[in-house]
Amino acid sequence: MKYVHCNNIDWKEFDDESVLLNLSTGYYFRLNPVGTFIWPLISREHTISGIADRVVEKFDVSQHQAKTDMHDFIEQLLAEQLIQKA
Known part of the structure; x- marks a missing residue:
């Protein structure tokens, strides 16, 4: 499954963290260093599995942990209306 950023997100x-602002709702969402690493990869049409592979390489975590965390992170971004299915 691939996802893209919603158009209304700034x-x-x-430093090593990011803030996402939903311009439609006015709500903001803070990303930790791992989320900051992942965010631009989502817009480049990477699959969740492909992004998890990059997280494993960058942060020295297990493949299982990366995929589990990616699933949770994607669900959270969807719930906050920051990304949508491509």
Whole structure:
């Protein structure tokens, strides 16, 4: 499954963290360093599995942990209306 950023999202990166602002709702969402790494990969049409592979390489976590965390992260981004299915 592939996802894309919603059009109404503004993204600002600060050091190793980011803030996403939903311009429609006015709500913001803070990303930790891993989320900040993942966010631009979503817009490049990577699959969730492909992004998990990149997380394993970058952050030295297990494949299982990366996929589990990716699933939870994607669900959270969908719930906050920050991404949508491609």
